[in-house]
Amino acid sequence: MNAPGMPNHDPSRFSYYVTDAFYADLVAAYTDWQRDDRVVDDIAVRERVRLLLEREARLLDQYRYEEWLTLYLPNFVYWVPATPDGGDPRVQVAVTFDDRRRTEDRIFRFRTGYAWSQAPPSRTVRLIGNVEVFRTASPTELMVRSNFITSEFWDNETRMLTGWAGHRLMQQDGHWLIQCKQVNLINCDQSLRNPSIIL
Amino acid sequence: MLQRSGNGGGYDWDELVQPDRVHRLIYADPEIFQRELTHVFGAVWVYLAHESQIPNNNDFITGKLGLRPIIICRDNDGKVRALYNRCTHRGTTLCRWEKGNSRSFQCPYHGWSYLNNGRIRGVPWPDGYAVDFRDPKFNLAQVPRVESYRGFIFGTLNMDAPSLANYLGPIRKPMDEWIDRNPGGKIVVCEANRLKFKGNWKLAYDNSADGYHVIYSHRSLIETEARFNDGEKGMSYYKNSPDKLAMYVAYTGNGHHYKDKRPNLQKRDGGLWAIESFHPGMEHVAEKLRAQLGARAEAVLDYAGSEPMNINVFPNLSLLGNHIQVIEPVSVDETNAVWYGTKIEDVDGTIGDDVLREINTLRMRTQEGFPNLGEVDDITNFEQIQRGLACLEDEWIYMNRGMDMPERFRTDDEGVIYGPATDEVFMREYIMKWKRLMQSEPQLTVQREP
Ligand code: FES
Ligand SMILES: [Fe+2]
Secondary structure (H helix, E strand, C coil), X not given: CCCCCCCCCCCCCCCXXXXXXXXXXXXXXXXCCCCHHHECCCHHHHHHHHHHHHHHHHHHHCCCXXXXXXXXXXXXXXXXXXXXXXCCCCCCCCXXXXXXXXXXXXXXXXXXXXXXXXXXXXXXXXXXXXXEEEEXXXXXXXXXXXXXXXXXXXXXXXXXXXEEEEEEEEEECCEEEEEEEEXXXXXXXXXXXXXXXXX | CCCCCCCHHHCCHHHHECCCEEECHHHHCHHHHHHXXXXXXXXXXXXXXXXXXXXXXXXXXXXXXXXXXXXXXXXXXXXXXXXXXXXXXXXXXXXXXXXXXXXXXXXXXXXXEEECCCCEEECCCHHHCCCCCCCHHHCCCECCEEEEECCEEEEECECCCCCHHHHHHHHHHHHHHHHHCCHHHCEEEEEEEEEEECCCHHHHHHHCCXXXXXXXXXXXXXXXXXXXXXXXXXXXXXXXXXXXXXXEEEEEECCEEEEECHHHCCCCCCHHHHCCCCCCCHHHHHHHHHHHXXXXXXXXXXXXXXXXXXXXXXCCEEEECCEEEEEEEEECCEEEEEEEEEEECCCCCCCCHHHHHHHHHHHHHHHHHHHHHHHHHHHHHHHHHHHHCCCCCCCEEECXXXXXXXXXXXXXCCCCEEEECCCCHHHHHHHHHHHHHHHXXXXXXXXXXX
């Protein structure tokens, strides 16, 4: 682990990567990306991406957070905008805008045994569909849109959380890893009851 | 068990609200909730909006006064109004958007239209009517008294209510301090973390100055904040003997109260930033600003820190950290708790655009922390109180911490009561105020433009 002031800070411990440039790059990547002329129709690529999303859904449903985190780059963002257009996280609060450390905080919190909003924990089943993959200007970067229906059983009832996710994937050592997961709940700008699971 | 009698809406309010405890019905009875919509959310000054949400003429947002749908707008002459969002023809809501800019509103049902000062502008085929549409009864109803205190807009339907300034009374002092810590005493409301829970609205109001729940309801967050063992962060003040620390709770009258943790801070620039727990980008921004601004960086970083005050303005406004929390009753056992984020402006040009942008971005991230990792546990507990209230024979809820222990309190010349941070004195006092409101018979009116 690196002390502050050293060049390579452990992103689990220190938050140095969420910089101006990081935000600017992120906002640009999530602007005007779902374009028909960029759809990837290569079945093999689409299939790999679909498998990645399905694996992510399964790992989250099974609370296997360490394995889930291996699907992500070290410097990632888990982002749930509070406005249906996604908004700009530099000037708006989001429902959630977590870097790696805060994501690990969230997981740590679940496991303290005192996270009342998740004691007992929600049971979830995630259904993913309409997976579309989009090219970007970089050959080592893809954008993915998928729709989701997450059934969440909590506090004696089952509810449905639904929307679409925008995954930003980057290729590293031949693997596609998630650099950002933007989760767009269709009711993101409305009052949410106990929004404490990782979507 | 409690019986209903003949007056004050049929309830024996002194039986329901006792010095040390309250009856379950005040949280669970739909008829009491109905009465609150007039006797509380009607009879006292209720927070409606912040002026920064409607900065320009003809800006509007929609909201609620209790359950009454309203449009809060700045009319074409710049006057702030709270119009009933209800067509005078057959009652349809006029505006279904959350915000916008419009000089007029046209009813989607038959097309009657109104100016944003509430005057009717026209109706389709008026020749089919024998009435004179200049009769004021066709103008929109509006909240007769709308006043602002330093950007915070309140309204009441009660012509007998005191002025807003008098109603707020001594709670203005902590409000002023909360406002004035920002450059030029200015904040701008931005998006919100919006939560809801299946519980009575008072469960949220009981909670926000409650220093007693922190160590346990927020235990998961306290443990999370301490997971790297690097000093006092966030809520760590509550760990050992919170009542022995300098922080305190104060009841200022009319149901208003606040908890003030500022006396625990180190008295220096950066003292607030020093206890901030972990947020995305914080080390990067802090290092960058320190390199850029030197010693001045500490005071700037404090703008992104969460002000350690919980200021509660009865019945529906709380200033918590940098948030403006608005409590919206939905039904007797359903409530929205909307945590509006705020950002600062470089009013006197001393911060500079780049630094302002960085600090506001960081402020967005610090504001997301508590609703995500803390408030969800509280609202879960509020819901579980509501569930516990189903135990019909187990009728009482206690608010007696610190009671009959006069050595724990001090009262100043203005009648403000100060006590240790975990005390329930503010709860006992505000609920007495609530009881007096519920016992009263307020005259509520709406106004229409002449
Ligand atoms: S109800 Fe509005 S025009 Fe008829
Ligand atoms: Fe709390």
